[in-house]
Amino acid sequence: MSEADMILSVENLSVAVGKGNGRLAVEEVSFDIGRGEVFGMVGESGCGKSLCALSIAGLLRAPMHVAGGEVRFEGRDILRLPARDMRRLRGGRIAMIFQEPMTALNPLMTVGDQIGEMFVLHQGLGRAEARHRAIVALAQVQVPSPERRISDYPHQLSGGMRQRVMIAIALACRPALLIADEPTTALDVTIQAEITELILDLCRAQGTAVLMISHDLGHIAEICNRVAVMYAGRVAEMQSGQAVFQGPRHPYTRALVASLPQPGRRLAEGRQDLAEIKGIVPPLGQRPPGCQFAPRCARAADDCRAAVPPFSTIPGGGKVGCFHHD
Amino acid sequence: MTDISTPVLRVTDLNVHYAVRQGLQNRTLKAVDGVSLALRPGECLGLVGESGCGKSSLAQAIMGIVTPTSGRVEIAGVTADPGQRIGGLARARAIQMVFQDPYSSLNPRMTIRQTLSAPLHLHKLCPASEVERRIRALLGRVGLEPNAADRYPHAFSGGQRQRLCIARALAVEPRILVCDEPVSALDVSIRAQIINLLLRLKDELGLALLMISHDLGVVEHMSDRIAVMYLGRFVEEGRWDQVLSKPAHPYTRALLASVPGMHKTGAARARMTGEAPSALRPPPGCAFHPRCPVAVDACRSGAGPGITGTAEGHQARCHLLQQGVTA
Numbered sequence: 327m328s329e330a331d332m333i334l335s336v337e338n339l340s341v342a343v344g345k346g347n348g349r350l351a352v353e354e355v356s357f358d359i360g361r362g363e364v365f366g367m368v369g370e371s372g373c374g375k376s377l378c379a380l381s382i383a384g385l386l387r388a389p390m391h392v393a394g395g396e397v398r399f400e401g402r403d404i405l406r407l408p409a410r411d412m413r414r415l416r417g418g419r420i421a422m423i424f425q426e427p428m429t430a431l432n433p434l435m436t437v438g439d440q441i442g443e444m445f446v447l448h449q450g451l452g453r454a455e456a457r458h459r460a461i462v463a464l465a466q467v468q469v470p471s472p473e474r475r476i477s478d479y480p481h482q483l484s485g486g487m488r489q490r491v492m493i494a495i496a497l498a499c500r501p502a503l504l505i506a507d508e509p510t511t512a513l514d515v516t517i518q519a520e521i522t523e524l525i526l527d528l529c530r531a532q533g534t535a536v537l538m539i540s541h542d543l544g545h546i547a548e549i550c551n552r553v554a555v556m557y558a559g560r561v562a563e564m565q566s567g568q569a570v571f572q573g574p575r576h577p578y579t580r581a582l583v584a585s586l587p588q589p590g591r592r593l594a595e596g597r598q599d600l601a602e603i604k605g606i607v608p609p610l611g612q613r614p615p616g617c618q619f620a621p622r623c624a625r626a627a628d629d630c631r632a633a634v635p636p637f638s639t640i641p642g643g644g645k646v647g648c649f650h651h652d
Numbered sequence: 653m654t655d656i657s658t659p660v661l662r663v664t665d666l667n668v669h670y671a672v673r674q675g676l677q678n679r680t681l682k683a684v685d686g687v688s689l690a691l692r693p694g695e696c697l698g699l700v701g702e703s704g705c706g707k708s709s710l711a712q713a714i715m716g717i718v719t720p721t722s723g724r725v726e727i728a729g730v731t732a733d734p735g736q737r738i739g740g741l742a743r744a745r746a747i748q749m750v751f752q753d754p755y756s757s758l759n760p761r762m763t764i765r766q767t768l769s770a771p772l773h774l775h776k777l778c779p780a781s782e783v784e785r786r787i788r789a790l791l792g793r794v795g796l797e798p799n800a801a802d803r804y805p806h807a808f809s810g811g812q813r814q815r816l817c818i819a820r821a822l823a824v825e826p827r828i829l830v831c832d833e834p835v836s837a838l839d840v841s842i843r844a845q846i847i848n849l850l851l852r853l854k855d856e857l858g859l860a861l862l863m864i865s866h867d868l869g870v871v872e873h874m875s876d877r878i879a880v881m882y883l884g885r886f887v888e889e890g891r892w893d894q895v896l897s898k899p900a901h902p903y904t905r906a907l908l909a910s911v912p913g914m915h916k917t918g919a920a921r922a923r924m925t926g927e928a929p930s931a932l933r934p935p936p937g938c939a940f941h942p943r944c945p946v947a948v949d950a951c952r953s954g955a956g957p958g959i960t961g962t963a964e965g966h967q968a969r970c971h972l973l974q975q976g977v978t979a
Contacts, residue, residue, distance in 0.1 A: 370839045486927050514702040515866055516924060519910040541840055544869075548912045585844035587873035589911045593896055597873065600844035606809040607839055 333502050333535045334359040334382065339395035341377045341386065349611050350393060352377050353559045359503065364526065364536045366550030366567060368543050370607055373556040375539050379505045381405070382537070383422050384412040400502065418448040421496035423525070425508040427488035431480040437464070437491045438476025444498035463494040467524060486517040493525060500532050507539045522549060543582060544589075547571035552644075555579045558608055558618035560634075563651075565644035575646040578619045617648070625650045659690035659726075660827045660860050661714070661747070666723030668706070668713045672932060679932050683709035684720070685884035693827065696854055696861040698875030698892065700868060700907065702928050706884040707864045711830050714862070716743050728827050745775055748821035752833040754813035758805040764791075764816060765801040771823040790819040794849060811842035818849065828860045829853070835870060847874060868911045872896060877965075880904045883931055883939040885956070890966030900960075900968035902944045938971060946972060 341352035352374035359365045367375045380386045382397055384404065397405050399420065404412065416422075424430040432440060441463050442456035451459065457476070464472035467490040480488055489509065496504055506525060510518040526549060529536050540546045546553055550567040555576065563576040574580045584601035591598070605622040608614060617635050620626040629635075629649050637645040668684035683706045691697050699707050712718045714725055724731060728746040751757045759767060768787045772778055778786055788798045794815040805813060814834060821829055831850065835843040851874060853859050865871050871878060872892065879889040880903065888901040899905045906924030926943045929935055935942050941951040950971045951957070960973040 370841055484927050514928070515868070516702055516907060516910045517927060519912075520925075543840070544912055582841055585841060587844075587847060587867075587869040589869040589872060591869075592872050593893060600848055600873070602845045602848060603841045606811065607841065 331360050332358050333361050333363075333400060334537070335396075335398045336378070336382065337396045337398075339378060339381060339397060340393040341374065341381055341390055342393035343610065344389050348389070348393070351390070351559055351610055352381075354395065355554075355556075355559075355561055356395075357554050357561065357564060359535050359537060361502070362530070362533045362535055363552070364529070364538060364550045366546035366553040367537065367539045367556060368541065368546045368553060369556030370541055372558075372607060372610070374559040375556050376507055378556075379422070379507050379537065379539055383416055383420055383505055384409075385416075385422075414448070417444060417501075418499045419501050420503045420505065421499070421501040422505040423489075423492050423496050423507065423509045425511050427485065427492045427512070428480060430492060431488060433480055436477050436479055437483070441476070441491065441494050441498055444495055448499045459498075460494075463498050464491070466497075466528065467491070467494045469494075485513055486521065489513060489517075489521055490524070493521075493528070497528055497532065497534065501534055503535045503537065504529055505537045505539070508541070509538075511540070511542075543571065543579075544586065555582075558613055559610075560618055561637075561645075561647060562619065563640075563644065563646040563648075565640060565646075566642075569640075569642070569644065575640055575644075575651045576619075576648050577623045577625050577650070580652075581622075581624075657692065658729075660693050660728055661689075661691040661862070662724075662726040663687060663689045663714060664724040664726070666710070666713060666725065667721040668709050668718060669721040674932065681932050682884045682934070683931065684713060687723075687881075687884075687886055689879065689886070689889070691828065691860045691862060693858040693860050694854060695876045696851075696863055696874050698871035698878045699862065699864045699881060700866065700871050700878065701881035703866070704928060704931060705881045706931070707881055708832055709884075710881070711749070711832055711862065711864060715747060715749055715830060716740070741775060744771075745824045746826055747828040747830065748824065748826040749830045749832065750814070750817050750821055750834045753837045754810055754817050755837070757817055758813055758820075760805050763802060763804055767805075767816070767820055768801070768823055771820065775824055777824065786823070790823055793822060793853070794819045795845075809842075810838050811845055814838060814846050815849065818846075818853070822853070822857075826859070828862065830862045830864075832864045833866070834863075836865070836867070843870075850874065868908070880907065883928065883934055885939070885969065887940065887970070888968040890963065890968075894963055894966045898963075898966075900962045900966065900973060901940075901970050902946050902972075903940050904968075906943075906945070938969075948972070950975075 335358040337356050338354045340350055340354055342348040343351050355378055369375045381392055392405055396403055438457060438460045441460040445451040445456040445459050460476050461472045464475055469475050469487060469490050510521050538550060547567045547570050553567050553570045554564045555562045557578050562578045574583050581603045585603055587600060603622055614621055616632050617630040620630040635647050635649045637647045639645055666684055666687045670681040672679050672681045687710055701707050713720045727743060765787060768790055769783050772783055772786060787801050791798055791800050796815055835846050854861050863874055875892040878892045878895040879886050882903050888895060888904045899908055924943050937953045938951040938956050941947040957969045957971045957974060959967050959969055961967045
């Protein structure tokens with residue numbers, strides 16, 4: 327990918343908990359996202375995917391802090407941007423959707439004011455114009471009778487409707503990058519598909535790139551151009567969405583795919599025993615030296631326990647961080 | 653030897669209604685509305701539906717945690733009278749429950765030994781000299797080391813805690829295990845361990861499983877039969893492969909279509925719009941009609957559709973089936 331096509335480039339990002347270099351929760355994560363690309367980041371709880379997202383949005387709070395690396399957005403190093411400039415960027419050029427719409431929305435403001443605020447703050451519009459634009463934005467996220475709904479408070483809306491409002495706020499200023507951190511996890515299965523489709527459709531129409539974060543590998547693989555699989559603070563492998571599910575290269579991803587009860591699989595192939603991954607994800611502070619997955623890995627040898635494996639390029643695009651990958 | 657053809661759990665026309673005051677009006681919330689089911693030893697019934705559809709209320713009524721408004725619950729041949737919370741201890745010996753969150757369902761101040769021996773003492777299942785041996789056996793059953801007995805819950809990971817919850821449930825040697833989202837709170841890489849364990853227990857002990865989950869992949873993998881619940885009612889029930897490959901109810905089809913991967917295996921792409929209505933104000937006629945892509949006039953008024961059998965042991969509640977229309 328050439329520099330010009332790149333919207334976001336993350337290089338060797340590390341996030342520490344506690345003073346100094348403390349304990350590293352995210353270690354040397356690198357990836358980049360192209361204009362209009364849908365990039366997925368998948369991993370179990372505690373793997374550092376949300377911390378990456380918060381670092382990019384400049385929303386990390388103590389005791390968490392960036393311990394190293396660089397995040398370039400539209401060519402600018404945004405980790406070293408003054409708070410004022412970052413505030414202007416966030417909401418304007420970089421927007422974010424969180425998992426729980428109820429806690430992310432202000433319960434004391436009508437949804438119309440919360441959407442309109444974006445236009446007032448980032449585009450300098452007057453109240454009347456902002457209100458008008460808020461109605462249009464609500465209609466865009468397919469909230470029925472938006473003229474009435476903009477006077478509602480968040481508690482008057484269902485979970486699905488609240489998430490639609492979040493999307494309207496996030497996309498109000500046509501950002502170049504949308505960070506969506508588990509946007510459908512708190513919703514019902516039937517609503518999940520609708521919300522995902524809505525996010526992707528709107529972003530495609532506006533040319534907004536998406537960083538989609540989820541713990542659901544199957545879901546991520548289906549909707550993303552490229553996917554980074556995270557394990558215990560590091561990227562295990564990065565491939566195209568299809569390949570990561572159908573041809574995983576890292577032993578962790580392979581084991582994870584084999585352990586999933588995939589919808590449709592028993593119908594097609596009969597009941598296969600699910601492959602178990604022994605052991606547990608190492609908690610922060612007890613991560614092993616060398617490869618993080620080595621203690622649970624069937625292929626682990628002495629070299630895995632001694633050093634962190636470097637990334638090898640996968641033919642056809644992508645990279646995998648394993649000494650003994652396929 | 654247990655007779656595998658006689659249901660160990662039989663629920664007949666069960667209703668759980670709550671009186672809810674909304675402003676000046678008294679309304680009835682029908683959390684469970686006329687549900688019947690039968691569960692045989694060694695069988696797993698998967699229960700799916702959106703949040704608020706009454707899955708957990710049904711489980712609680714079966715467990716005796718809430719008092720049903722009417723209907724019959726028969727556990728291991730013993731009938732509960734309608735409107736009565738029946739036979740605490742006897743019921744608890746036959747039916748046990750595993751909850752979603754293993755972090756909040758173990759007492760943090762009790763060692764595992766205390767937690768596991770409590771049901772043994774309470775039900776007077778074995779002499780004091782036997783307790784230690786039973787605890788070892790229980791821990792072994794769920795794949796934990798004997799030395800786990802001396803530790804407290806905080807020393808265990810989520811997956812290990814769920815194993816402990818299962819061991820506690822097994823202590824009384826129940827015939828039925830009700831599992832309410834048993835893997836939803838666990839790390840993805842841990843879920844397979846618990847799913848495999850539950851299936852092994854089902855086969856080895858002849859346990860009957862009532863498996864509540866919103867994850868259709870898990871339900872497909874584990875179930876012998878699948879029941880689909882919508883606004884307090886079973887809208888479809890049948891053999892797992894029939895429900896998944898030949899779904900009879902439009903709601904089931906929409907549910908399957910919303911899962912990535914599932915629709916490729918036969919269920920037609922059937923879009924559903926909108927969200928589930930409130931159980932406080934269910935729509936007239938078939939409760940699903942406002943979201944149904946194939947609803948006709950008959951669905952919008954009158955009584956809800958009755959049960960139509962579509963194949964042996966496979967049934968659904970839909971007007972179109974009653975009219976012989978293949979939707």
